[in-house]
Amino acid sequence: MNLLFNNTYYLACIGLIAIGLYVMLVKKNLIKVIIGLSLFETGINLLFIVIGYIRHGTAPIFSRPGLTAENMVDPTPQALVLTAIVIGVAVLALALSLAVRLNEHYGTLNLRKIRDLKW
Amino acid sequence: MSELVLLSNGINPVLLIVVPLGLAFALPFLGFLSDRVGKYVPAVAMLFNLVVSVLLIPTALKNPVVVSIGGFPPPLCINLVAGPLGVGLAALIALVGLVVSIYAFDYIKEGARTKYHILYLLLLTGATGTVLTGDIFNLFVFYEILCISSYALVAYLGNRSGIEAAVKYLIQGSVGSGLILIGIAILYGLFGTLNMAQIAQNIDSVSSLSVFIPLVFLITGFGVEAAVFPLNAWLPDAHSSAPSSISAILSGIAIKVGIYAVARVMFTIFGASSMFQFLVLLGLLTLLVGEMSAFKQNNIKRMLAYSSIGQVGLIVFALGMATSDGIAGGLFQIVSHALAKSVLFLAVGYMVYRAGSMEISAMEGIGKKMPVISLAFVIAAFSLVGLPPFAGFSSKFLIVRAALATEETLFVVLIGLALVGTVIEGAYFFRVVQVIFFKGVQEHKNTSAQVKREEAPLTALIPIFVLVILIVVLGIHPDFLMPLLNSAASELLDKVGYIKEVLG
Numbered sequence: 171m172n173l174l175f176n177n178t179y180y181l182a183c184i185g186l187i188a189i190g191l192y193v194m195l196v197k198k199n200l201i202k203v204i205i206g207l208s209l210f211e212t213g214i215n216l217l218f219i220v221i222g223y224i225r226h227g228t229a230p231i232f233s234r235p236g237l238t239a240e241n242m243v244d245p246t247p248q249a250l251v252l253t254a255i256v257i258g259v260a261v262l263a264l265a266l267s268l269a270v271r272l273n274e275h276y277g278t279l280n281l282r283k284i285r286d287l288k289w
Numbered sequence: 290m291s292e293l294v295l296l297s298n299g300i301n302p303v304l305l306i307v308v309p310l311g312l313a314f315a316l317p318f319l320g321f322l323s324d325r326v327g328k329y330v331p332a333v334a335m336l337f338n339l340v341v342s343v344l345l346i347p348t349a350l351k352n353p354v355v356v357s358i359g360g361f362p363p364p365l366c367i368n369l370v371a372g373p374l375g376v377g378l379a380a381l382i383a384l385v386g387l388v389v390s391i392y393a394f395d396y397i398k399e400g401a402r403t404k405y406h407i408l409y410l411l412l413l414t415g416a417t418g419t420v421l422t423g424d425i426f427n428l429f430v431f432y433e434i435l436c437i438s439s440y441a442l443v444a445y446l447g448n449r450s451g452i453e454a455a456v457k458y459l460i461q462g463s464v465g466s467g468l469i470l471i472g473i474a475i476l477y478g479l480f481g482t483l484n485m486a487q488i489a490q491n492i493d494s495v496s497s498l499s500v501f502i503p504l505v506f507l508i509t510g511f512g513v514e515a516a517v518f519p520l521n522a523w524l525p526d527a528h529s530s531a532p533s534s535i536s537a538i539l540s541g542i543a544i545k546v547g548i549y550a551v552a553r554v555m556f557t558i559f560g561a562s563s564m565f566q567f568l569v570l571l572g573l574l575t576l577l578v579g580e581m582s583a584f585k586q587n588n589i590k591r592m593l594a595y596s597s598i599g600q601v602g603l604i605v606f607a608l609g610m611a612t613s614d615g616i617a618g619g620l621f622q623i624v625s626h627a628l629a630k631s632v633l634f635l636a637v638g639y640m641v642y643r644a645g646s647m648e649i650s651a652m653e654g655i656g657k658k659m660p661v662i663s664l665a666f667v668i669a670a671f672s673l674v675g676l677p678p679f680a681g682f683s684s685k686f687l688i689v690r691a692a693l694a695t696e697e698t699l700f701v702v703l704i705g706l707a708l709v710g711t712v713i714e715g716a717y718f719f720r721v722v723q724v725i726f727f728k729g730v731q732e733h734k735n736t737s738a739q740v741k742r743e744e745a746p747l748t749a750l751i752p753i754f755v756l757v758i759l760i761v762v763l764g765i766h767p768d769f770l771m772p773l774l775n776s777a778a779s780e781l782l783d784k785v786g787y788i789k790e791v792l793g
């Protein structure tokens with residue numbers, strides 16, 4: 171039980187990643203697939219944060235006396251996540267704009283019906 | 290030679306990334322000044338990159354140039370490692386990028402042209418950054434720049450198939466990128482660093498199982514862009530639906546960057562010698578699947594796309610042998626495939642344009658109408674199949690010789706199977722050559738004595754001519770490239786040397 175408690179954050183991240191992948195594999199509607207992609211990316215971003223996280227840690231700034239470096243949360247993964255979020259937003263925006271164009275051409279977003287090329 | 294070294298000592302490899310990136314963002318402002326300037330900007334940037342990277346080669350051959358950004362010493366900062374492998378690939382990217390941007394002067398006529406050129410420059414910036422960086426997260430960022438611009442460029446024409454192919458490519462590519470990110474997160478959790486040399490240094494300090502998991506994530510993720518067998522469903526659609534200039538770049542450059550990333554992760558970071566035989570088998574499978582699928586295609590661009598998968602298989606096969614000759618052969622194959630496949634796609638671009646269809650049967654009599662471009666197509670096809678005196682022969686010969694030199698039964702049997710793939714490749718290319726030159730000639734003779742010549746414009750002929758010359762020169766005189774390839778191969782194999790160069 172203690173093991174479960176200590177790894178709650180990790181379990182939540184892996185759960186989010188798994189849900190995202192499941193949605194992408196199973197859903198037929200392109201918008202839902204894109205939502206799955208978004209969930210997948212969010213799970214990965216959280217995974218980064220969790221890796222650098224310390225329980226009851228402080229921000230990595232020596233803002234008041236008595237703060238020690240040992241109790242500070244690792245700032246590098248947070249910087250990485252900022253980059254990853256920006257990349258994710260770009261991919262998401264592109265995916266949604268492509269979905270709009272796909273709907274214009276085919277009149278549907280159902281991926282099972284869009285089969286001009288072999289899937 | 291010494292003057293060259295002197296000249297290149299002062300050059301900072303950062304320029305290879307900064308100049309195209311800066312010009313890409315300056316392009317919209319230049320567009321305000323004049324509508325026609327835009328298309329020349331990528332050519333200028335790539336010419337600059339070609340000159341700089343060629344000047345860097347002599348220095349890189351002696352000692353890799355390690356650049357620390359931000360003034361901190363290497364493990365703390367993001368660093369660039371311009372070794373022989375990185376600089377050589379950067380030169381190849383700049384060369385192909387330059388000729389394809391000249392091709393695009395006349396080829397890209399419709400649509401949002403300024404945006405095309407911005408995305409094109411960003412794609413090449415991403416590719417150059419990926420091969421030069423020494424930081425694994427930075428590698429991911431450049432790789433994403435490459436991927437996102439190529440998703441958008443595949444959809445550039447905005448037609449049904451283009452949009453559909455782009456959606457497919459985007460979904461599969463993003464899952465691949467996500468897997469890479471998971472791998473990087475685990476590596477950071479294990480080692481607390483993102484510097485590739487430092488990770489490589491500490492890789493033996495943790496259990497092999499916990500290293501295996503991030504390795505699998507990274508290889509699967511980069512394998513999507515490298516189009517290794519089970520992960521390449523997007524490639525035929527994306528390469529055949531994109532504008533031909535972009536197909537040439539995707540086949541010639543983007544796949545190679547994926548292969549570079551796989552090789553860098555396998556050899557330098559993990560040194561995973563137990564995985565190399567797996568790589569060889571995967572390469573062979575990719576080769577056979579690609580060639581057999583190409584054989585039954587009727588659409589000429591799809592055929593070329595599947596043929597790219599086959600060639601990727603051969604490259605992965607050669608790299609997986611993990612001998613210095615094998616890797617040098619694989620890198621030579623990267624160069625010869627990049628040149629030949631670019632010529633093929635560029636030539637096919639205008640052949641499809643004149644024939645009005647991508648079906649191979651529609652190409653009848655093109656050889657009479659466009660003799661120069663058809664001849665270039667034939668030379669590139671022969672080079673790809675591996676006929677002497679073209680570059681493809683030298684690279685395939687090196688790979689076969691390296692496989693025989695290992696004196697392991699497994700490799701000898703497998704290279705035999707790989708040669709079967711080459712025979713299939715010959716069969717489908719000769720079929721196209723036959724259609725282009727020898728079919729439909731009879732009717733023309735009867736109806737009109739003189740077939741109307743409709744050659745492609747000069748801006749298409751010059752790039753194709755340059756690449757064909759290089760194919761022939763490298764085929765006749767491969768020694769010209771060998772010192773660079775050999776030292777690039779030893780850079781991949783010599784993990785300790787790499788760590789020493791970066792961390793000092």
